[in-house]
Amino acid sequence: MPTVREIAQRAHVSIATVSRVLNGSPRVSDDARLAVMRAAQELGYSTDHRRSAPQVSRSVLVLTREQTSDDALPHQQAAGEFERRVWVGVHSALEQQGIAARLQKSSVSIEEAKQHARDIGVSGLVLLGGVRDAAFVKELQSLSIPFVIAGAHLRPIEVNCVMADVGQGIQQVMQHLIERGRRAIGFINGPNTTTTSAEKYEAYRLSLCTHDLPFDPQRLTTSEFSAESGYQRTDQLLEQCPDLDAIVFADDVIAFGGLRAIRERGLRIPDDIAVSGFGDYELAGFASPSLTSVHFDMTMMGVITARRLCMLFDDPDDYPWLIRVPTSLVIREST
Template sequence: MEGTPLGDGPTINTIAERAGVSIASVSRVLNGLPTRRETERKVLAAAEELGYVRNAVARSLKSRRTHQVAFAMADIGNPAYLAMLREIQPVLKAAGYRLVLHSTDAVVADEIDVLHSLGERYVDGLIMSPLRVTDAHLESLAAARTPVVVIGSVPEGTRADNVRADSRTGVRLAVDHLHALGRRRIAMVNGPLDTVPGAARGAAYREALEELGLPYDDDLVQIGDFYRAEGARAVAELLARVPDVDALMCANDLIALGALDVLRASGRRVPDDVAVVGMDDTDLAAASWPSLTSVSLGSAERGKAAAELLLQRLRGDDSAPRLVTVPPRLVVRASTAGNRADGPYDRKEGGV
């Protein structure tokens, strides 16, 4: 039964006695099963009077459900993941699930460990957003004993639902915007190329230049990491090597904020001397100085879509793995458009 005695405290039996109903009726009410409204009222009133505590552990063992879902992300301090979290949490909470968070620091072994731990049934499902997708990820996803939704790109045929951004189109929106402003020395400051976003955004930058008829120049590409301090270091190295850069395409907002720090310290005006574009359109983009033009990759929308897909699986949907792609949009602000962006130019453009 699901009564938890507290010393000589109440149990399901004492609740039944106090409410004047059967033990079976009490069990139905405490397990959320349909019953007469008057019976439910009596049982809940008696339980409250007696200080009864439902035993969640016993309920989990009986139903093999924990009513918990995990969210594993690379960096809990990254505003893009926080935007996902703000949408995932209410969707799951409304369905009666608690959320367990894992910040893996993009360490593959930690992510694989999270996938393996699903066999211990500590959660009913998992949403994960890995920066790298390895063969070990794919093997663990195929063997997962609970539903998994991946936010990020995975190979076709992966046994998991997938919610992804279209960062290639997003980079094209940004480079087209910079080109339309008359910028021709457009540099790319990227994260590691062995990550899914780093590889996709680097390739998209090259394709965008080619389509615009601009030459690709290795000197205009600097590889760093997806953090503000690393972004600043990468931009400083880039500008020391190629001082005539007139635009920076940054692979995320944190890199772009580091770029603004370096440009400000070096006395270069933004956007007059160097225009800057980030990616993710996080809260920090609008709050920076100058405010940052950024490509929204729909972090909030991806989080909500992932939570909804996972709930469908938890409710018994056993259809083939599904793919949801969230289109990008360009949000123009002062880092490319000057003071005009603080008024009517602070708008969303583009998209697919």
């Protein structure tokens, strides 16, 4: 049996319009109703049962990445905090529109994408954080499933996404450190596989350039998003660059491990070396010392994501939007 999306494509209307017609909703123009019914018949979709069948409520699936045994506990906690805050924003915004939202783990497989396409009750998807598999996203696009990514972009693939202005955040913390007299600033970035890491790296280099500070590749390294990896990378960086007077971490979780490595070397924070993170997770205020971090409104990110998705239901755009949520620097004891 053809999918709702195939009917929508053939009738040149939105998926939401097809759902309303098949559910017998009066909130559809006669022309749209006729186009949908004709397309459904041409594709072999039976409409005889639609008056007696129960109506299918419009809903949105909010997909999160399935955890694996390799995920370190601190990373799970940080990822959980991001997902929880974004979920609150998505849920509240959709609820105002009378749309149900369901949180669901995703395997990001091709078959899963096809299952979503066959589900008449699913109007669209929100992809949180790590759910950014390129093959999965391309399959969603080919099936014309409305979706928005919250937390990162997927360039060079053009998709609708809402993310923090990570470049702005790195420049803010660099400006703060330089104003405090720091000149030998190291940088521990996230893994090269993430799209935000490239932007953070560019912002780090740009900040050095605009303040006439030299770029030393020895002061730069990458880490997985775990405290253990942050600990190891920080220890290695301090071994090869003992003159550092500040380290910028691309994520709070990485910084938590870095704080321990710095203390074990007998260095005082911030007297000997200043430390900053990114994300402003709840634990940042309880670290020892409390962690200066780049903050962005994750709940508002969820609201914006939901509003953009609702726009796509009734008026699909050919040109995807990249929406950036502004950042601010929360200064604490570590700088």
